[in-house]
Amino acid sequence: MKLKQLIAESVKTVSRCYPEEEAREMVFAYLEYAFGTKKYTHIIEPDYEIPEGGVAQARQAFDRMASAEPLQYVTGEAYFYGRRFNVTPAVLIPRPETEILCQSVLSESGAGKGSKILDLCTGSGCIAWTLALELPGAEVAAVDISEDALGVASGQDFSEEISRTESHKPHFIKADVLAAPMAELGQFDVLTSNPPYVMESEKALMRRNVLEHEPELALFVTDEDPLIFYRAVASWAVGLLKPGGFGIVEINEALGAETAEVFAGAGMTDVKIVEDLAGKERFVAFRKKKND
Ligand SMILES: C[S@@+](CC[C@H](N)C(=O)[O-])C[C@H]1O[C@@H](n2cnc3c(N)ncnc32)[C@H](O)[C@@H]1O
Structure with missing residues (x-):
């Protein structure tokens, strides 16, 4: 699946729980965590493909976010004072x-x-x-x-x-x-x-x-x-x-x-x-x- 398709679909999913702009930011943050992509990757590389297996895993994560589970619990990490902390x-x-x-x-x-x-x-x-x-x-x-x-x-x-x-x-x-x-x-x-x-x-x-x-x-x-x-x-x-x-x-x-x-x-x-x-x-x- 192309990254830009996954973004469009996921923003819709996460918007079930958050205002659209916030949902979009959460989607980009998760995609960067999972695949290392940036906010602009789908623009400069319109054909960017999500690696096999990644789509199902991402969809699961976005469903959890759509039921109000914080992004940081989904990824298991949060940044504080420039350092990465594990969170549960x-x-x-x-x-x-x-x-x-x-x-x-x-x-x-x-x-x-x-x-x-x-x-x-x-x-x-x-x-x-x-x-x-x-x-x-x-x-x-x-x-x-x-x-x-x-x-x-x-x-x-x-x-x-x-x-x-x-x-x-x-x-x-x-x-x-x-x-x-x-x-x-x-x-x-x-x-x-x-x-x-x-x-x-x-x-x-x-x-x-x-x-x-x-x-x-x-x-x-x-x-x-x-x-x-x-x-x-x-x-x-x-x-x-x-x-x-x-x-x-x-x-x-x-x-x-x-x-x-x-x-x-x-x-x-x-x-x-x-x-x-x-x-x-x-x-x-x-x-x-x-x-x-
Ligand atoms: C607001 S959180 C703060 C966590 C962390 N210091 C931070 O700034 O993100 C409050 C913490 O107090 C702990 N706590 C609650 N009641 C407590 C008690 N009676 N004695 C010690 N810790 C307690 C909770 O387990 C929780 O980890």
Whole structure:
């Protein structure tokens, strides 16, 4: 089958679930993943043929996308901070805005070789791995309650970059962030977290691909207590951040001031709300007070 025919057919299929322009982008992304073709291949090579066997496999993938399964679960990969991460339905698909959290740590925390970093609610490990690889020599510990998520995070294959840059693989730990901080982990220079923060009442605003396919455990908190994870993260900061240590958390854009108040109320200093590229209140950054 010619590539251009497959494109026409597949855009129709995926448009059953997404607006046509978005469906077209997803089709091109899948075709590049599966066959290495580019958006313009069918234009400059109108006779380009899909290799035998490829058509059936592609049609299956597009059917899955038409029933709202995210492209990243179909391909099993997602890109974050320029690196390829494995993803399964056990982990949240890393979001581009979370890259800003990593960027803030790199530019503002003062962390470097030998720094100790703790990532709570690590999921795919995208934050933990990014910081470990961007800061060779740093020691990163990362916590999640989901064994399946920890399996994905720990199984990310950056062994080549690790050995080339002398970075350390993050240490992945199963624990409940809502329980008491684990004093045995020691003291950290940096604390990061992108915990569950979507309120049940916000489900109505969410799309099928997220609601039906991404893990509930990664997403939702109750409307009665939407800041439960931030109070927990603040108590880990009180217990495990070194004096002067830097912290940053991703937040629900509707709860910026309230979330900042949790960290100020826990005694953190330099508490500030940071916006994402869309101008939404997306992060709260803070420091632990220095000893007087
Ligand atoms: C919003 S996802 C974030 C994943 C990843 N850090 C990212 O930015 O893509 C939240 C993660 O918190 C984990 N989680 C949920 N409840 C938890 C708990 N009580 N203790 C530790 N981790 C928890 C979920 O398994 C999920 O991986």
